[in-house]
Amino acid sequence: MLSYIGFRVLQVIPLLFAISVIVFIIIQLPPGDFLTSYVDQLKLSGNDVDESMIMNLTSQYALDKPLYMQYFIWMKNILLHADFGTSFQYKMPVSAVIGERLLLTMAISFISMVVIWLIAIPIGIYSSTHPYSPMDYAFSLIGFIGLAIPGFLIALILIYTVYSQTGVAITGLSSPAYAEAPWSMAKVWDMVPRMIIPVVIIGLSGTAGLIRVTRGMMLDELSKQYVTTARAKGLSERKLLWKYPVRTAVNPLISTVGWTLPTLISGEAIVSIVLNLPTTGPILLNALMVQDMYLAGSFILILSVLTVLGTLLSDILLAVLDPRIRYGGASA
């Protein structure tokens, strides 16, 4: 087991190196760089742009150096000083930009995830044990709607409905009165009702997907012979269900932990943009669009590390939970 983990960890290193190089190149692929868009923006709004300022900024942002040097400096600072560089857009260290929003992003993502699991798994199990019943159809319908309609659209509809019906404009996660207040119980309580909407929207498609997966897995399991055998031997229906098929059916949950970990950090970018949530998702999108390369690069690098770690984690968890995988893994 230990050697398996050790081997997997070693595998991660060249992978991350490759990812970081590719990320860095892709961010720089579009024509121009951050300064071109910055200078264009200034010119379009009618500002006189001083040539000297552009030159000074170019050297300040090290944009005059060749690509490999930029990469080298970036990597060196990350590895030696844990310094991800400075965001061109925010004029602040990348860690500060991301850090400011991380707590909230993780809170929303985590709550959404828990809500998804709490809702989807019981429904999935119910649907599979009562297949083709009216309730199963009802859940399927809701599930398909949740899968088919993109979250941002639901968000828009919700904002519109709430505004047109009640006159309340949902313009962020905390009401203006608390927006700048320090953290306190009152602020948290102010946030809770406003958190419901993003959680519901982000959760909806996840819930729908998970219901389908759980239902499908359960139906597979339920038709297997060990279930029939157990039932024939008189095992109570409840114990039979929870002890065997359900345990197998939640396997996909664990194997997707690898993808869950990065989404905890990245948040749902589009939903966040529509709902004006101060999370990290919109930052990444924006950074990519204006080629704020250290911010975008560092962000993607962190996401990649989390994806890789998450996959590793889910492999290990699966190995722990499912003996079939463990035997296969040990021989690898």
Added chain:
Amino acid sequence: MFNKKSAVVFLVLTLIVALLAGCYGNSANVTSGNEPSSSPAAGGSSAGASPSASASAVAAPGSFKQSPFFDGKSLPPVADRLPKAPKLTNEVPDSFYKYEIGTYGGTLRTVRLDPVNDADLFIIQNEPLVNTPGMLGEEVTPNIVQSYEVSDDQKQFTFTLRDGLKWSDGVPVTTEDVRFAVEDVIFNPELTPIFPLWLKSAADETGTPFKFEVVDNLTFKISFDKPYGGFLLQLAWQGWRGYNDLLKPKHYLEKFHKKYADPAELEKSIKEAGFAQGDWVQLFTSKDLLNTEATYPKALGFPVLSPYVLTKTGDVIEFERNPYYFKIDAAGNQLPYIDKLQSTLVQNTEMVNLKILAGEVDHSYEFLSIPNVPLIKEKESEGGFKVYLNTLHRTANDIHLNLTYNDEAWRKTVRDVRFRKALDLALDKDEIADTVFYGFAKPSSIENTKRNLDEANKLLDEVGLKKDASGYRIGLDGKRFTIPFEVSSQFADFATLGELVIEQWKPLGIEVTLKQIDAKLYDTRNKANELKATIMFTPGPVQWVREQWGQNIWAPLWDQWWNSGGKKGEEPPKEALELFKLIASLRELPQAEALKKREEIRKNIGDNYWYFIHSEDIAAPVAVNARIGNISDTGWGIAHNFAGEQWFFKS
């Protein structure tokens, strides 16, 4: 995958709206106010002699009042914080509104889409050395300086600073600060590797840099070897210039300047800031605050002369009033009236609209576009705000054909003035005003205002563009003549207009295509002379002193030739050269004479149809808290924004 794709589409849409809004700044009574005889400097070439009297004669010291915000903050009395001759505010002309003496207090809330830039706040904060009421009014009045004097030959400019004027940290402003900015920054080749064009004689690439002379503690002289009457407007308004180029807080910046700083201390600061050893230039640039950077984190603690000082950065940017601000109203109240500014970062323009509807925004001119006006207007009373329809300070979307594109047949055709006239005649400018601007604009008087298809077709026949069997005209190279518009996706109205132009030019038998391209790609292709036809706004027709009449778009090579003094690009033909000269001559003339020249520029464009300026008097909607006083819908919206220190909340 679907989510991601939609994200991109959604984002692009959002961005378009945002940037479309960004280009709606606003515009003023320039067209109506072109009677040079009413200008104070009409008498001759000696513009603006000692116009300072009005400012100093207003309120006797001792009768000044301050905002209760400062009560109990252990500051010196307000009379000591103000200069001996404070400036009586005159940011907008009397015709805009009747100035009301305001009351102190409140927080002005704005929203922004950029992490660190807020155009609303930038304009409020910006303070030029001299100003021109209404942003491009007919006179130039002293602002930060107490008075200025221009020599008769328009070569020498003498400025006197206000005695007792102080930075926001209470340190007096003297000519030493000007000398520092000039000698140690502008004339330091390390900090300023390329000498700024506007500080050379007549803003000419081949001109010699200005000469600088300190007369005494408060007076300094700037002189050029050629007439440069436009210099005052350069200071007052061109490029939204602030005082920051010629006036820097030496006491703050000297510790980052190699000439003044202790080497060991300097090295320590460089290391702290994370720059390479000895790289003081980067340290200095990262500390020095340009006027466009008023909302950046580095503005924290930086001494300024603007109405507000930055107190907080992040998603919410906050400013508090500057205790040493130098302007007063007629009753002796120190400005600004409003105590605080607060700017909130939002994710998209729709959210801006929603925030306006919810009454969470007190002023927004950047993100409101004409198509949104009905929606916002409907909720005016509920949200407690008011929509002002000011004018845009530039055109919105002019039509350009590249006269220097590298294709002989194309060049021959588009350089034929009859061809350009025909296309102009085929434009239905009323329809453009109705469709693109919802009627909030009118056909521009620079070129034809009435559509005449018969004459247009006749002209095209004369040019020699014959029609093929399917009714399309054949170019001089024997291929179908096509005008391929490539427009920046940054502004949604470009495509709206493009679609319309395709329809309007169809009866001529000319094939027109339209493609939206990324803003950066647009810029790259424009600079490389690769755009055949495009749509882009130009400031020239409205902000007439600006030298931007789209020359770099409709004739990139001629523009390069002109700007490089004949070294690059191609020499323009006679008529175009005349236009370039006319435009450049504005820089040399005092304002009254420049106004006359402006007519000649308009006439030259009207005769030659260099590009198609279809609309004028375009509306720029601004959403403002209904309780704010000293604002109106006369003039450019940006001019009202500029006079933000005069706003106050009515109780």
